[in-house]
Amino acid sequence: MEMEIKKLELLRWLSDVEDREVLAQVEAINEDVEKESGFDFDKEWENGYTGKEFKAEMRKRINSYPWKK
Secondary structure, eight states, rough: OOHHHHHHHHHHHHHHOOOHHHHHHHHHHHHHHEEEETHHHHHHHHSOOOOHHHHHHHHHHHHHSOOOO
């Protein structure tokens, strides 16, 4: 809960910032974090399941669980 409060405070502060230099620094930090994570949303989206593929995969997983019928 504390983390959520801190995030909201940062968002409020960021929405009030008008100094271009501060915004550029925040943007640079954000870009560095994205580069370090190695996560490419567009690439992941292209490699993702379609609705039908997802449904089939979930059925396969659920049916593989050791249920007692």
